[in-house]
Amino acid sequence: MVFDRLEYLQQKIQTESLHKPVDMVLVTHDKYLSLALTQYLFKRLNTRVCASLAELKNWFEQTPLPHIVIDLDCVMQPIIDVLNTIRRWHLERPGINITLLTANRSPEQTCFIVAAAACRVIERRLETAFLCSLLMQQPCSVPPVQAYYTRENDTLSHREWNILMEVAKGHSLKLIAHTLKKPYHYVVYTQGRVTARVGLSSRKSLIHLLHDLSVTTFGEITQANLLNFE
Numbered sequence: 001m002v003f004d005r006l007e008y009l010q011q012k013i014q015t016e017s018l019h020k021p022v023d024m025v026l027v028t029h030d031k032y033l034s035l036a037l038t039q040y041l042f043k044r045l046n047t048r049v050c051a052s053l054a055e056l057k058n059w060f061e062q063t064p065l066p067h068i069v070i071d072l073d074c075v076m077q078p079i080i081d082v083l084n085t086i087r088r089w090h091l092e093r094p095g096i097n098i099t100l101l102t103a104n105r106s107p108e109q110t111c112f113i114v115a116a117a118a119c120r121v122i123e124r125r126l127e128t129a130f131l132c133s134l135l136m137q138q139p140c141s142v143p144p145v146q147a148y149y150t151r152e153n154d155t156l157s158h159r160e161w162n163i164l165m166e167v168a169k170g171h172s173l174k175l176i177a178h179t180l181k182k183p184y185h186y187v188v189y190t191q192g193r194v195t196a197r198v199g200l201s202s203r204k205s206l207i208h209l210l211h212d213l214s215v216t217t218f219g220e221i222t223q224a225n226l227l228n229f230e
Helices: 002-016 031-041 053-059 079-092 107-117 128-136 158-168 173-180 184-197 203-213
Strands: 024-027 047-050 067-071 098-102 120-123
Touching: 024 031, 024 053, 031 047, 031 128, 047 053, 079 107, 079 158, 079 203, 098 107, 107 120, 107 203, 120 128, 158 173, 158 184, 158 203, 173 184, 184 203
Parallel strands: 024 047, 024 067, 067 098, 098 120
Antiparallel strands: none
8 A cells, every 4th residue: 555655646746747857866765765856855856766767867858958867776787787878878878867865875886886887976874854955956066975986087998898898797817808909917907906996905815806796786785775765
C-alpha cells in the first residue's frame, strides 16, 4: 500500500507538470528518495524521476539542460557503466550539470568516482537540509566536503579510462597493451599512477576497486542504506 501511494503521488506530480520545463531529473529505484525530493525538498521545482539512464535522453533536447541527479546505490546497472555513460555525456553535451548520490563509500572509491565522472559526489544520508543545500548549488560553487577528490586537473584522461576499462574486464596488462597499441611499460605506469592518485596502496587494490564497481549492487541495498527523510 505504501509503495502504491508513493507511485500515485509521483504520477500525479508528473502529470501536473507535464508542460513545464524540467528543472531536475532524478535517476533512482528508491521510492522514498524520489518522494523526498519531489514532494518535500524540491516541491517547487519541476522534478522528474527515471528508472534508468536511457530514459534521460527524453530531456537532452531541452534548453537549458535540467540538473541530473543519479543515485548510484539504486540504479540497476554496474557503477562502472554509469561512469562510462557520464563521460560520454560530457563529450556530447559540454556543460551538463550532473550530481551523484551514494552512501558509505570508502575515500578511495569516492576519489575514483569523482575522477572518472568529473562531477560532484554527495553522501546521500546527509541531514535533509544540508543535502538540499548541496543539490541546489551551481556547478561552479566551491564544493564543501561532499567529495574527497575534486581538483579539475585530476579528472581521468581518455587514455587512462580506456586502460582502466580493460582492466575492469579482467584483461592482462600485456593484452591491454597489445589491444590499445601501447607499450607495455606505459600501461603499467598508467595503472600505477591512477592507483596512487586515488589513494590506494597497490595495483591489486585498484583491481579490487574496479571489480567492486563492475557488479550490480542494487539488490544488496538494505533499508538502513536508504535515505531517512522523516
